[in-house]
Amino acid sequence: MFKPVQSLQRGMILIETISARREGINLKDLAHAIDCSSAATYHLVQTLVDGGFVKRLESPARYVLGDKLLNLMSNENKDRYYNIVHEEMLRLQKQLPGSSLFYSEYIGNHVTVRSAIHENNPTQIQRPNNYILPPYLSAGSVVHLAYWSSEISDEYQQIYPFHMYGHVLWDDWETFETILAKTRKEGCILVPEKKPLNLKLGLPILGKDNALMAALTIQWNQSERKGLREKIRTLKQTAQASGKRITERLEGK
Known part of the structure; x- marks a missing residue:
């Protein structure tokens, strides 16, 4: 017959109790939570500290989650x-047959494609070997620039000066700033x-408080001009709905 290991059960309760108190919790309250003496609780929690699952803070003495648990939670997130x-990318591809999609993140001062369809x-999510999007010219890089803070934008422009990389498509910086403002207003950008x-449309992936997480580029080539305006409308509406759905799912709605 199965018999639970009491010390392991108490250790799990300790972790649950500590995780519920972000500011930290003292030894006395932990002992109360597992209905155990302070001395026995100390040995249990110290074992978790030694393993990196719990961290002890001073002034006042209290316990919080350690780096190992935080890393596990981060990886799960x-x-x-x-x-x-990726589920939304596959869904978008079905809604826009014949399209290709590229997911990009800002990594090491470059807008880099991490996955693609x-x-x-x-039906296959592919992972390119860190393909870097052309600065200012690709829909994905425009989206990133539109939502970045001024610090990140300045850093990017030092590496990729606009007069060297951006003027090919956009006449001047003032014109480009208008495009960035339009991107933020409409929630997407159709690059000429x-x-x-x-x-070719760029779509921001926004997380909590509308913070930019990444960007999606949707390339949907057409074979004829007939119905092109309606195709553009469909592309924008489908992309905007997908972006909203991603944000809501990330927020747990």
Whole structure:
């Protein structure tokens, strides 16, 4: 017959109790939580401290979650985040047949594609080998610039000066700033292409408090001009709905 290990049960209760008190909890309250003496509780919690699962703070003495548990929680949150994004990418591809999608993050001063769905393999999430998006020219890089803080934007421009990389598509910085403002207002940006039938839209992925997490680029090439205006409307509405859905799912709604 199965018999629970009492010390392990108490250890789990300690972790649950500590996690519920972000400001920390003292030894006396922990002992009360597991209905145990302070001396026995000290040995249990110190074992968790030695393992890196709990951290002891001073002035006053109290216990909070340690780095190991925080890292585990962070990894779980990251997995959940990527699952949500990839599910929505697959959904978008079904809604926009023939499209390709590129998910990008700001990594090491570059806007880098981390995952993609290509039109010739629409059910497969692919992970490119850190493909860097062209600064100012790609829909994804425009989205990042639109939502970045001035500090990050300045840092990016030092590496990729606008007069060297951006003037090819945008006449001057004032014009580009207008595009950035429009991107924030509409929640997406349709970047002009040399071939009008090549539709390329950038969509921000926003988390809590509308903080930028990443960007999606949707490339949806058309074969004829007939119905192009309606296709553009469909692309924008579908992308905006997807962006809203991602944010709501990340917030647990």
